[in-house]
Amino acid sequence: MELLERLSRRQVQTLIAVQRGETPERGASLNEVARALRMRAPSALEHLTALEALHLVSRFRGKSRLTARGQACLAEYQRHHRVAESLFQQLGLSAKDTHLAALEVDLALSHQTVDRLCAAEGHPQECPHGAPIAPCRSRRGAG
Numbered sequence: 001m002e003l004l005e006r007l008s009r010r011q012v013q014t015l016i017a018v019q020r021g022e023t024p025e026r027g028a029s030l031n032e033v034a035r036a037l038r039m040r041a042p043s044a045l046e047h048l049t050a051l052e053a054l055h056l057v058s059r060f061r062g063k064s065r066l067t068a069r070g071q072a073c074l075a076e077y078q079r080h081h082r083v084a085e086s087l088f089q090q091l092g093l094s095a096k097d098t099h100l101a102a103l104e105v106d107l108a109l110s111h112q113t114v115d116r117l118c119a120a121e122g123h124p125q126e127c128p129h130g131a132p133i134a135p136c137r138s139r140r141g142a143g
Contacts, residue, residue: 002110003054004076009107013037014047015074018057018064027063079134081106082127083118089128090121098128111137 007015017036021028034044048064051057056070066074084102093101109117115136118124126132 003073004080005107005110007073007077007107009103010037011047011051012074012077012107014044014051015056015066015070015077017044018048018051018066018070019074022063022065027058027060027065029063033064075134076111077106078131080109080111080114082131082133083114083121083124084109085127085129086121086124086133087117095128 014033014037017033018028020036021032030041030045030048033048034041037044037047048057048059051070052059054069055067056073057064058067059065081102084106085098088098088101089095118133118136123135124133
């Protein structure tokens, strides 16, 4: 089972909160992460601790940063989500509905399935919201 498939929705949201809260100078504070997740700090800390055990987040002096592994995992998640959104757009869903539908399946899709969907969609370069979609692994470096 791939790492991304083992993460909960809340853990992915925690990765996103850390990414949004960190700057080149400092990591995201626990309170920033908790606010972004709309939960109390002890609950946010539980999620951060689980992500730290998976080597996706590092913490130092109360600040959290994504590790290189965490950045790669989040980038893969974003690819899964955006490819799913693109598929749902082809089925005629609105941009808002593509996002909601993609949330139902993005974590369950394997990398191989996402690559197949991407190929079937003609390798879209962006999702319905204009965010870029990373190329399939087989197409990376090709050009």
